[in-house]
Amino acid sequence: MNSGTVRGVSLLDEPPPPTSRHARGSRAPATLSGPTPIAVGPVSLTTQSDEIVHQAFAAGDDRALKEAYDRWGALVHSLALRSLGNPADAADATQAVFVSAWRSRGRYDPSRPLAAWLTRIAQRRVVDMHRSRARHPEPVEQLPETVADEQAIEQAATRMLLADALAELPRERREVIHLAIVEQHTHAEVAARTGLPVGTVKSHIRRGLKVLRDRLAVDA
């Protein structure tokens, strides 16, 4: 959401806004019997925004599960692989995460990012698998290097979620975020390096951070 002031003169100055309908006061919704049919139809979800996929998932549309898998399966799998180290376990964990997410979709709030919710489920799953490993240690001399500590898993998950969201930003905005936040250059330095006006740099940072912040928002 971009709140803020409107550039320049009042939007309502000219031409005049169509306030006549409003002046008539509120009317019952039922009176709209369709001057314009709206074609929505059974559209493919692959071209839809994340928000539409979130809503379809919460509504129980099973195509949304496949779409979620296509969009975030690699993220879930990579987190599991990184933490568990074993490809077979990572595949099992990925399967379990999506099955569990689907079965508990009634608890999913579609106004929050599905990627973060899936990642949260994946973290729990991975932690559980580490615990069960601890009870039944594998007779393997050299397990690959893994992230086993619960807090480390959470931090890795958050960073992977952020890296994923960063990759989806438009190139220019991603570059500005990288220079200003990750490498901690000043706005003026970022402007000089990118050739963008300082105002644009600031707006890229503001908008980019908002996207990233929203992406992590699992809790209210």
Next chain:
Amino acid sequence: MSTAERDERLLQHLRALTDEDARLTPPPPGVWEAIAAEIDHDQPQTGSPELVRRRTDSEVVAPIAFVRQRRARTGHLKWLGAVAAALVVVAIGLSLRPHAIDATAELAVLEEGQQPAVAELRGATLRIAADLPPISDGVYEVWLLDEAVEQIVSLGLVREDGLYPLPAGVDPSALPVVDISIEPEDGDPSHSGRSVLRGVFS
């Protein structure tokens, strides 16, 4: 956690990013099939497919695709099954009942070359049926604002499906004006002042 703490945490995580965090390994083949097979074993949902389809045609979210065949039932359990099925049908019907249209705005033309359009609010989703001509000097963006133009919220760029979920916390009754503008791609997130269509919810 406060906003400031969350922001500080976000910055810390960003500064800690490594190349490994961005390395994605897709799941091996077969995982999706295993998920689909496991889901498929879940208790089938009974209900009238016709009812579900008809209702969902006007739903914001696309049709439900997991309606399955009823199981065959035998003997005296038949009527029990029928009662249960009827209850499920009612439950599904209630849960899938589409949001009624809460408000409508007829969008008037503010710039030559545009066609009048209609915006409908259903629950927390705005639908806009607009036939916008292609432009080369910017992009179309959808906004909600109040009549005093003190508050304005972007619903994002114009989308082909015409569906705009309202961001959390946005109260359409406080922002009754629907506005479509042309925004130059100058990196400035604020409204350009160049509105091409506008209407007020009634």
